Amino acid sequence: MAIEREQLEADVLIVGAGPGGLACALHLADLFEKHTAAGKTPALSAENIYVLEKGREVGAHQLSGAIMDPRGLRELVPDFEKGAPLDTPVTGDAVYYFTEGESFKLPITPPPLQNHGNYVVSVSKIVKWLGGLVEKKGINLFTQFAGRELIYEKDGIAGVITEDKGVDKNGKPKDNFTPGYELRAKVTVLAEGSRGSLTKEMVNKLRLDGLNPQIYGIGIKELWDVQPGRIETGFVAHSLGWPLTTDLYGGGWIYGMANNRVSIGMVVALEYKNPLFDPHEAFQKFKTHPTVKKILEGGKLVRYGAKTVPYGGWYSMPRTYVDGGLIVGDSASVLNSQRLKGIHTAIKTGMLAAETIYEALCKGDTSAETLSTYQKKIDQSWVKKELWEVRNFHQAFHHGLVPGLIQSGFQFVSGGRGLSDPMHSEPGYKAYQKRNRSSAHLVDQNFRFKGDGKLTFDRLTDVYHSGTRHEEDQPCHLIVLEPNICVDRCVREYGNPCQYFCPAAVYEMVTEKGAPKLKINAANCVHCKTCDIADPYQIINWVPPEGGGGPNYEGM
Amino acid sequence: MKILLVTEQREGKFNNVSFETLAAAQQLVQHTKGSLSGVVIGKAVAPLADQLAAYQLDEVLLVEHDLLDKYTPDGFSLALKQVIESVKPDLVLFPHTYQVRDFAPKLAASLNKGMIGDCIDYRYENGKLIFVRQMFQGRTSADVVFTGEAPWIASFQASAFRADLAAKHAAGKAPIKSVAVELKPEQIRTKPLELFREAKQAVDLTAAPILVSVGRGIKAPENIAMAEKLAKAMHGEICASRPICDEGWLPMDRQIGSSGQTVAPKLYLALGISGAIQHVVGMKGARTIAAINKDQNAPIFEIADYGIVGDLFEIVPALIEEFEKNA
Numbered sequence: 001m002a003i004e005r006e007q008l009e010a011d012v013l014i015v016g017a018g019p020g021g022l023a024c025a026l027h028l029a030d031l032f033e034k035h036t037a038a039g040k041t042p043a044l045s046a047e048n049i050y051v052l053e054k055g056r057e058v059g060a061h062q063l064s065g066a067i068m069d070p071r072g073l074r075e076l077v078p079d080f081e082k083g084a085p086l087d088t089p090v091t092g093d094a095v096y097y098f099t100e101g102e103s104f105k106l107p108i109t110p111p112p113l114q115n116h117g118n119y120v121v122s123v124s125k126i127v128k129w130l131g132g133l134v135e136k137k138g139i140n141l142f143t144q145f146a147g148r149e150l151i152y153e154k155d156g157i158a159g160v161i162t163e164d165k166g167v168d169k170n171g172k173p174k175d176n177f178t179p180g181y182e183l184r185a186k187v188t189v190l191a192e193g194s195r196g197s198l199t200k201e202m203v204n205k206l207r208l209d210g211l212n213p214q215i216y217g218i219g220i221k222e223l224w225d226v227q228p229g230r231i232e233t234g235f236v237a238h239s240l241g242w243p244l245t246t247d248l249y250g251g252g253w254i255y256g257m258a259n260n261r262v263s264i265g266m267v268v269a270l271e272y273k274n275p276l277f278d279p280h281e282a283f284q285k286f287k288t289h290p291t292v293k294k295i296l297e298g299g300k301l302v303r304y305g306a307k308t309v310p311y312g313g314w315y316s317m318p319r320t321y322v323d324g325g326l327i328v329g330d331s332a333s334v335l336n337s338q339r340l341k342g343i344h345t346a347i348k349t350g351m352l353a354a355e356t357i358y359e360a361l362c363k364g365d366t367s368a369e370t371l372s373t374y375q376k377k378i379d380q381s382w383v384k385k386e387l388w389e390v391r392n393f394h395q396a397f398h399h400g401l402v403p404g405l406i407q408s409g410f411q412f413v414s415g416g417r418g419l420s421d422p423m424h425s426e427p428g429y430k431a432y433q434k435r436n437r438s439s440a441h442l443v444d445q446n447f448r449f450k451g452d453g454k455l456t457f458d459r460l461t462d463v464y465h466s467g468t469r470h471e472e473d474q475p476c477h478l479i480v481l482e483p484n485i486c487v488d489r490c491v492r493e494y495g496n497p498c499q500y501f502c503p504a505a506v507y508e509m510v511t512e513k514g515a516p517k518l519k520i521n522a523a524n525c526v527h528c529k530t531c532d533i534a535d536p537y538q539i540i541n542w543v544p545p546e547g548g549g550g551p552n553y554e555g556m
Numbered sequence: 557m558k559i560l561l562v563t564e565q566r567e568g569k570f571n572n573v574s575f576e577t578l579a580a581a582q583q584l585v586q587h588t589k590g591s592l593s594g595v596v597i598g599k600a601v602a603p604l605a606d607q608l609a610a611y612q613l614d615e616v617l618l619v620e621h622d623l624l625d626k627y628t629p630d631g632f633s634l635a636l637k638q639v640i641e642s643v644k645p646d647l648v649l650f651p652h653t654y655q656v657r658d659f660a661p662k663l664a665a666s667l668n669k670g671m672i673g674d675c676i677d678y679r680y681e682n683g684k685l686i687f688v689r690q691m692f693q694g695r696t697s698a699d700v701v702f703t704g705e706a707p708w709i710a711s712f713q714a715s716a717f718r719a720d721l722a723a724k725h726a727a728g729k730a731p732i733k734s735v736a737v738e739l740k741p742e743q744i745r746t747k748p749l750e751l752f753r754e755a756k757q758a759v760d761l762t763a764a765p766i767l768v769s770v771g772r773g774i775k776a777p778e779n780i781a782m783a784e785k786l787a788k789a790m791h792g793e794i795c796a797s798r799p800i801c802d803e804g805w806l807p808m809d810r811q812i813g814s815s816g817q818t819v820a821p822k823l824y825l826a827l828g829i830s831g832a833i834q835h836v837v838g839m840k841g842a843r844t845i846a847a848i849n850k851d852q853n854a855p856i857f858e859i860a861d862y863g864i865v866g867d868l869f870e871i872v873p874a875l876i877e878e879f880e881k882n883a
Contacts, residue, residue: 006691142696143695144693450853453855460832521799
């Protein structure tokens, strides 16, 4: 049945209310205000800027460590220190190397991990605050609406179609069926964050890939309330080593926040060899290290979440402009993987996109040629300078921690060039070593990590603390393109890694009438996108579920 | 502006949204200094026309036909098309009900007109009528105007106006006029069956003193019957954890837990439920919790008052036998 959709037209449509998307919206509104005050034409109004956000409310799907370099926010909101919900300035930092049971503190903190002048923040709170500023400008910010499909026109895009609401499991309309809107805009900004579903599709379809494929990490985080005096407010620690082996790229973090709150987490690159490696389990073990345990012991888990991180950097940046479209923030690969920071660059690219769009609207031309000034603006900004110096950083660790440290040392003294430049990389899922099991028996799940329920938890308990919630009667938003591969090839070749890489226990192999079957607990999904990235056959397609579904990352 | 208000009735009773829309229509007539006709449509609905005539209207139009006895989209749209063509209103107003959603677009299309459905308000500015509709689930509203020639067709959302503000007729009673319509049986393509109300099978699990709850340990849908038998023998209700309802082995309204219902029965018997926190938050308030699970480390035993480590397929039949013996 062809659905007749309501159409709306805007000047600018921004998909995703994260730091990049909201910075774009806010800066545009500022530029429009100055434009109007100066009596210039054409008439431009903030009311013609639309922002879509799939979360229940602004900030609900925002997750980061987070230590924020305030450089971006200071440019966007010069007096941000007065109003922004900054948790605490960084007061001290340390880097540890963990072995099982021991920890060694590095005598000096490597410069990229020095955080003087930065703030420990909850990115969810920062984004919620930014959302308030955006709405005050009269911008239409629609939460609980996701961009489900792109409208392609010419050599680019002309808007998005939001998801249909009120569709049942089998795809049939329910009583409350509401067709998605067709939102058309002169410029559509993709600000979907890491592995955006529309960005992924557009980059593939219009062949916008960068030099390297994008490489991702998975970040798993818990927020704890701990006993007073366990960690200094503003003290930030990073760790390398145990429980990660040296062939894994990743590490842990512990940040002391205000009021005895602790942000603790671990990032691991999704390019490991063992298909049965379980990042959630590694993170749980990390908490049992004496150095970590003595901070958390007697405390209480407040919240849990997971999100992927785009590590690829400069050489993984897709083409950022098309006819009628721009890509900003994590979707545009502007995270600095060496400093593990991307909020500042997301904000800055959002602002540069706003300046580009403003000029294009004044000119009445939003073609790729006009919008290409966005890339030029990035090239001339500190974003390029910062990313260029670390352009080969992540790639250097392809062969493990030790060669990586040596290579990155060369890079450090040569302004990022290192021993070879550009260093190429492969998509992470290609790193899996096949297990080639002889039988098609499922890998026994009875020996999975269970946790003690106090310091460590199983995935279901953690998922509960993510606050994730979805309308149950809706089509599965995790689309397995060739389900036969799971039960036929994957079970033998890799042992179904989806059961291991998913930090929310979404994927489960079950036996039904003697045959293996993939069961997808889509309601557990925390929207981290790991499955879309790490599946060895690349047959999982993550699409947004009905708007409003997903985690509740308040305070994360 | 000449306004035609179409009321909705079923089995000789008005749908109350009709009066809300009447209140809106009365306001509109005042603003536009026009006239208002109210339509009552059906078979043998003269008493309803009488009832409507007590309100402030210029006339009540009684549209009766044998083929309008039961609602059909064909019958109602064909009849109203004839009424509209003879009365020639500028604006036709409907209450936005399920029935109107069903036939009004068809009627509009047969007149080659657009329709503005589900409005929450209107404004009359400089001789122009503007309708207000909600978009993005009420997060914003849009002004919509008709661009073509009259008649225009619009409907108002339930609760957009207050039925109690519909004014009674100043002179006591509006005149009632019959409008004849021609319908042939072969024009009605749908054959209405007996009206029925969907049995509200939603059991109130929160009121059940005894609940037998099944989890993954039940293994297959055919084993649910065994648990149901036990529930019956114990005079309790059956319910389940999420995976069971997710698979469709039991309806979703029997799901206990964070994404289902929260219960606090006298006795909660958990069969093959591991006791994930998502489930436990929905039943931990039970006065007595008993659990059967083959895994002695299952978290359900941490909150259970009584626990049996064992195979539920051996234990449940034995329980059924005992309960039935003592029944």
